[in-house]
Amino acid sequence: MSGQYHQIVRDITGKLREFHQEIPDTAQAFTAMAKATHGDGALSKKQKELMAMAIAIAARCEGCLGFHAQACVKLGVTRAEFLEMIQxxxxxxxxxxxxxxxxxxMAYEEYGGEKVSE
Incomplete structure (x- = not known):
C-alpha cells in the first residue's frame, strides 16, 4: 500500500531525473559518489544505511527519510536495530x-518494517 513516504520518494525521484537532464555533471557525480559509498567494505551496506538514516534524522531531511527507510527495510534492518539507530x-x-x-x-513501517507487537 502506498502512503506518504512512497509519494515523497516518487516526487523527489521525478525531480532528480530532471536534474540528470538539466545539470547532468552534478547529478552524475552525486550518483557516482552514492554508488561508491554504499557498497560493502569495512562497514556493511546495512551499517552504512543505518548511519545515513541517523544523519537524515539529525539533519531533519524529510526527503531523505523515505529513501533510507526503504533501503533499511530491503537490507533487513530489524526494528531493534532501527530504534537503536534512532537513539x-x-x-x-x-x-x-x-x-x-x-x-x-513511520517511514520504516510504511515500507514494511516491523511494527510494535500488539
Whole structure:
C-alpha cells in the first residue's frame, strides 16, 4: 500500500531525473559518489544505511527519510536495530531529531518494517 513516504520518494525521484537532464555533471557525480559509498567494505551496506538514516534524522531531511527507510527495510534492518539507530540520532540532534525520529519510524513501517507487537 502506498502512503506518504512512497509519494515523497516518487516526487523527489521525478525531480532528480530532471536534474540528470538539466545539470547532468552534478547529478552524475552525486550518483557516482552514492554508488561508491554504499557498497560493502569495512562497514556493511546495512551499517552504512543505518548511519545515513541517523544523519537524515539529525539533519531533519524529510526527503531523505523515505529513501533510507526503504533501503533499511530491503537490507533487513530489524526494528531493534532501527530504534537503536534512532537513539544515536536523537543523542546527536536533540529535541528536533526526536520529532524527526517519529517520522523516520513511520517511514520504516510504511515500507514494511516491523511494527510494535500488539
Amino acid at each position: 544515536v540520532a536523537v543523542y546527536m540532534g536533540g529535541g528536533p531529531s526526536m520529532m524527526t525520529s517519529a517520522e523516520a519510524l
